[in-house]
Amino acid sequence: MNSPAPNIRPVIRLLDEAAINRIAAGEVVERPASAVKELVENALDAGARRIAVDYAAGGKVLIRVTDDGCGMGPDDLPLAVARHATSKIDGSDLLNIRSFGFRGEALASLGSVGRLSITSRPRGEEGHRLVVEGGRMGAVAPCSAAPGTVIELRDLFYATPARLKFLRSDRSEASAIAEVVRRLAMAEPLVGFVVTEVVEGEPARVILRLDPENGDFFDALQRRLTRLLGADFTANALRVDVEREGLHLSGYAALPTYSRGTSVQQFLFVNGRPVQDRLLYGALRVAYFDVLSRDRHPAAVLNLSCDPERVDVNVHPAKSEVRFREPEAARSLIITGLRTVLAQGGTRASSTLGTATLQALRPEAPRVYQMDLGARPSFTTLARAYEAQAPAYPPPGFAEMPSARVEPVAEPSSAPLGAARAQVHENYIIAQTATGIVIVDQHAAHERLVYEKLKAQRDAAGIPTQALLIPEILELSSSDHARLMEAAEALASLGLVIEPFGGQAVAVREVPAILGQASAKALLADVIDELGEQGDAPSLKARMDAILSRMACHGSIRSGRQMRAEEMNALLREMEATPLSGQCNHGRPTYVELKLSDIERLFGRT
């Protein structure tokens, strides 16, 4: 935010009638957290560098926000609590809002719903206090105070017991307060925040302590996010800094492999203001559409900044929604900007995976050989003989080692994913890199490659198709049949050519050639599923991508297929050359990397 410097004190004036009418009247304070939000925003607008929030009983009994901002003089205090009095805009230009506040409404509202006391001292002046109770203003009285402002709100909603009844438990109101501060703290990494719970008039517990960060904005933000979201997030987050046509998207977006089960780690801001905008969250989802399965959610902290004239912040009482002059531009910047960033971070799989792997790899006591009695046929004398036959270790040179094949092939291992050294369990490729080893899930990796290739083919000359000698005929339910025939033309552009075949049957005539011998029947069944699920999918293109992603699965090397060394190395090289190959179409990683140092750690060598 462009806040005034703490020592230049702005002038508070009354807005004229016309301006007042242009301001959306609304419920400003609906729960303690919204009061905290208003007060902290005011402190930020006042240029504070440190802000302390104290609350008691979930904010119902006490909310106190202390800042070291510019403060207010004795003449300002009555104006501050008057309705529609603000220092932040002059009323002529509601479209050019650079501060959190602009309505001149927050303090007035707070004064009418609780016992409000404002103590303020501008730098180099005396301190004064003003108390407002039930909307009635007291007299401004001099008092001693530290530079800055302390605003205390006691007994919120005491005058409106009906409101009070709707509040939730102290605990959930308290967590809402912390959440509000956390969000604002993400937008303002240079400002320090302390949230303290007060019990019986005494500070009892520090809920959140964030020291002011300094230095380069991105570094500051990264440190702030490490405090707020954990080191895992920042270790897996890519820096976003893209600008187009006066819109600037900045922040951090996590790799798809760091996806979450819910959207709890999505924080979007417009010009530093936390927003809950559907448009923007939708765009975030679309940006990750390709690389995450439907039940996973991206994690990101992003600020979209632009000239304040291009966005209307005055559409929601809590200011949590905004309206863009050109919503498409904002949306497309998020989508394409993030995709570019993700593609560049493409072959970087989540590093927490490596850590998780290490944790899973704790050394284990050698296991005693145990027979799986359930899976064994009931040959009577088998047990004894079998035990005798099962040596502790396979005798060297004889019995084939359990499905692992070791490849002596030497390829320069300077490549990021190294040289394939072995295939284990017919699904995992072990490759040696310059600094460690990489374990690749061959099916997941190949699926991703096929998907990217299908998309590239579609976007270039169209997807080459293989005509079927024996068309696959499928009987469908009438709804599936209708849905499929409706999509027939779109599917043909994806290389899947189907025709009605009398009644509710369809014939598959052509399939994308890259899928090879894939079962047309299984392919079609999946496509029908996909069509069924996408009622509200974002756009035709996204829907088609989702279908391609389903198709890709059918053309992929199955788990359980043996691969020759050349094949494995070719796969690795192709992964390196393919953007986004670090995760499969469902957002799972396609490989994990273990550094030599990690391996050494496993063996206690460090």
Place this chain on the structure above:
Amino acid sequence: MKLSIERAVLLKALAQAQSVVERRNTIPILANVLIEAEGATVAFRATDLDIEVLDRAPAMVERAGATTVSAVMLHEIVRKLPDGALVVLAADAAAGRLAITAGRSSFSLATLPREDFPVMASSEYATNFAAPAPVLRRLFDKAKFAISTEETRYYLNGVYMHVARGPEGTVLRCVATDGHRLAQIDAALPEGASAMPGVIVPRKTVGELRKLLEDDEAQIAVSVSETKVRFATPQVTLTSKVIDGTFPDYSRVIPQGNTRKLEVDAAEFAKAVDRVATVSSERSRAVKLTLEDDRLILSVNAPDSGAAEEELAVAYDADRLEIGFNAKYLLEIAGQVDRENAVFLFNGSGDPTLMREGNDMSATYVVMPMRV
């Protein structure tokens, strides 16, 4: 059981047995080979429950009997013994061991009782006939490239062997298709085969069968029932379940009205296809054929890696035609042509294409085009 046997004879008999054994089976007894000694013969039997191979070899049997040991391990041991060695196999049932001695080497392997070994139930074969090895070899060799590996259409995972009406009367016919291409190979109907039920011989069985067909002079005894098929030489008997499914009515997909005829030297054609396909790194490399006035232009255009073109002089006098194919399919189909020219019969660029070896009507191949 105790017997001695010449190493080379033993190795040959075991080779076939151990190849049937599934490496990754979970049932221990299936990793074993059943050794049965009686009279002057030792028999080795191995199975994966779908295929059973029985190999007989002459041996000096000192004490008749039977036991089972790991097929792979026994084969490995015998393979590493010096040529010309005389191998003695002696089972100690009480200790559950089989001793293998040859010269100064001796080994002892754990055994499992013979009673545990699943011997395939013998069945009644409706049809029995004999066919020369080269005839069966040709039937299966030329068809097997088209076998499908895709498991959901399991009934395509083998070669359909049946009696059919060919252009010149009733024939013994093998057909395989993977849904993209098809091979149909005919041979003169052997005596006694006319009532044979059509069976789908699984891919793995086709591979094992091939080992019985090396000897040009051999006569193969073929027995067929609804559920099983057996191929036998005097030494080896290969019994296999057949795929329980209905092979599709392939005759309907073999085009009859294709009139645009291309005649080309098969080897030249294959080499040219192989060369132009080099520039594409795709798995399904598409080659475009452009035909006009005794000229064939093969071209590949791979947007991300490159382009290639080659021209061949051919015999073609129909209308200009452009048609695309998967390079691998063209190579495999051209690879079936032994001596003659490859004769292609096209219709349109989206229609099935037929290929024959010169004027030989006993082998027909169909391949579907690719749209690029």
